[in-house]
Amino acid sequence: MKRTLSRPRNGRMLAGVCAGLAQRFGLSVGLVRLLFVASLLLPGTQVIVYLVLWILMPNENHA
Template sequence: MEKKLYRSKKNRILFGVCGGLAEYFNVDPTLVRILFILLLLGSVGTAALLYLLLALVMPEEPEEGGEVSGEETQEE
């Protein structure tokens, strides 16, 4: 199965970028958030711009099970 990078729906605080990175690299989301905060403090705003760009570029995690397409069935 191919691994894809998505914004997380489960591990989200703002846009789910840090949660999505944590799920992709299989690490704790808290560690990713702490590393991002340290990067934010040391980068004079570059990390904030990077976060916003990732929030725009990364697709949101798809629903579990996928979307149902085709005709709907009705029970009588």
């Protein structure tokens, strides 16, 4: 099965970016969400990267 980078229709919390990344790399969705929230404690552009991925990642049915 080929794993593509897309935002799934099911299992979304906000935009589905974390769920899509977890699905693509074979990780737990909870782990990816936890890592993202923990990364917010560090200085950086995490929110901007999330928004860019939200815009660039297609929905699952369009991939």
